[in-house]
Amino acid sequence: MTRILVLNCGSSSVKYRLYDDDETRDKGTVERIGEPGGGPADHESAVRQIIEGLDLAGLAGVGHRVVHGGRTFSAPVRIDDQVIAAIEALVPLAPLHNPANLAGIRVAREALPDTPQVAVFDTAFHHTLPEAGATYAIDREIAERYGVRRYGFHGTSHAYVSRRTAELLDRPYDELNTITLHLGNGASACAVQGGRSVATSMGMSPLEGLVMGTRSGDLDPTIIFHLRREAGMRVDDIDDLLNHRSGLLGLSGVNDMREVLARRDAGDPAAALAFDVYRRRLTGYVGAYYALLGRVDAITFTAGVGEHAAPVRAAALAGLDRLGIAVDPARNAGSGDRVISPDGSEVTVCVIATDEEREIARQTRDVLNA
Numbered sequence: 001m002t003r004i005l006v007l008n009c010g011s012s013s014v015k016y017r018l019y020d021d022d023e024t025r026d027k028g029t030v031e032r033i034g035e036p037g038g039g040p041a042d043h044e045s046a047v048r049q050i051i052e053g054l055d056l057a058g059l060a061g062v063g064h065r066v067v068h069g070g071r072t073f074s075a076p077v078r079i080d081d082q083v084i085a086a087i088e089a090l091v092p093l094a095p096l097h098n099p100a101n102l103a104g105i106r107v108a109r110e111a112l113p114d115t116p117q118v119a120v121f122d123t124a125f126h127h128t129l130p131e132a133g134a135t136y137a138i139d140r141e142i143a144e145r146y147g148v149r150r151y152g153f154h155g156t157s158h159a160y161v162s163r164r165t166a167e168l169l170d171r172p173y174d175e176l177n178t179i180t181l182h183l184g185n186g187a188s189a190c191a192v193q194g195g196r197s198v199a200t201s202m203g204m205s206p207l208e209g210l211v212m213g214t215r216s217g218d219l220d221p222t223i224i225f226h227l228r229r230e231a232g233m234r235v236d237d238i239d240d241l242l243n244h245r246s247g248l249l250g251l252s253g254v255n256d257m258r259e260v261l262a263r264r265d266a267g268d269p270a271a272a273l274a275f276d277v278y279r280r281r282l283t284g285y286v287g288a289y290y291a292l293l294g295r296v297d298a299i300t301f302t303a304g305v306g307e308h309a310a311p312v313r314a315a316a317l318a319g320l321d322r323l324g325i326a327v328d329p330a331r332n333a334g335s336g337d338r339v340i341s342p343d344g345s346e347v348t349v350c351v352i353a354t355d356e357e358r359e360i361a362r363q364t365r366d367v368l369n370a
Contacts, residue, residue, distance in 0.1 A: 004361045005017075006357045009101050061368050062118070073123075076124065078367055079109070118363070118367045123151045134151075147204075158190040161352050164352045176194065177193050180299075181316070201285055213248050283319075313349075323346075
C-alpha cells in the first residue's frame with residue numbers, strides 16, 4: 001500500500017485528498033482563506049490545520065499542485081531547495097497561484113521533514129505542444145526575454161480525462177485522438193494526439209481561449225489599448241475587468257451557468273446572448289482542433305459545466321454532423337461517466353468527471369517509484 005497526501009492550494013482555498021493506493025482514505029476542502037470572518041488567516045495556517053487533523057501513519061509522499069512550471073518543468077519533480085527557488089522565479093507568470101502553492105509546500109516540508117514531496121505542474125502536460133503551437137507572432141527576442149509563449153493550463157485535468165476516455169472506450173491511449181473540454185468557472189480545450197497535448201486554448205495565462213465564468217477569453221488586444229487611451233483605465237483595472245468582470249458575468253450579470261440557463265429559459269435576452277457567445281466560441285475550438293488533429297476519435301466534456309450542463313453539450317456540438325459528431329438527447333440527459341453520442345457515430349462523445357487530485361497522486365507515485 002502506498003499512502004499519498006495531495007495538497008491543492010488555490011487562491012482562497014486548500015483541497016486535500018489522502019489516498020491509500022487508488023482508494024480515497026480522507027478528503028476535504030478548507031475554504032475562505034484570509035477572508036474576514038471566514039476560514040484560516042492564510043494558506044500556511046490552512047495546511048497546518050489539515051496535516052494536524054489527518055492520520056498520516058505510513059505516509060509515502062506528498063503531492064503538490066503547482067499551477068505554473070514555465071519552460072523549466074516538463075514533468076513532476078521531487079521537491080528540494082533548488083526546485084522551490086525555480087518555482088519562486090516563476091511567480092511573475094502566476095502571481096495569484098504560485099505563491100499559494102509555495103506556501104503549501106513550505107509548511108508540508110516543515111511539518112513532514114522526512115517525507116518526500118513532489119510538485120505536479122498544471123502546465124507540464126502541454127510541454128508537448130509543437131513550437132508552432134506555443135509561439136506567439138511577436139518579436140522573438142522580446143518573447144524570449146520575458147517568457148512570452150503559450151504554456152496552457154488545466155494540464156492535470158486534461159491528462160486524467162483523456163486517459164479515462166481511452167479506458168472508457170477500451171482503446172489504447174497512445175492511439176487515441178481526443179478533444180477534451182474542461183468547462184468550469186475556468187474553461188479550456190485541449191487537442192490530445194496519442195496521449196500528447198498538441199493544442200490548448202489557454203495561453204501565457206488562463207485568460208486566453210474560451211469564454212469563462214468571469215474571464216473574457218479571446219479578444220482583440222487593441223481593446224486593452226483602447227480602454228487605456230479612451231477610458232483612462234489603468235493597466236491593473238483592465239486586468240481586473242478581463243479576469244474578474246467579464247465572461248458570463250460581464251455579459252449576463254451572473255457567472256454560474258445554471259443561472260444563465262435559467263434566465264435564458266425565462267426570456268432574459270442578456271442571458272441568451274451570453275449563452276450564444278459561450279457556445280459559439282466552444283464550437284469554433286472544436287472545429288479548429290478537429291482540423292489540427294485530422295482524425296478525432298472522441299470528444300470529452302468534463303468539470304462542473306461540462307459534466308452537468310446538458311444544454312451546453314448539445315449546443316456546442318450542434319450542426320457538426322458532417323464531421324461525424326452528434327449527441328443523443330436521451331444519453332445526454334443521463335448522469336455519470338458515459339458515452340452520449342449515438343451508436344455507430346464516427347466520433348464518440350463522452351462525459352467524464354475530472355479528478356485532478358487523483359492524477360496528482362498518480363504522478364506523485366510515479367516519481368517516488370522511479
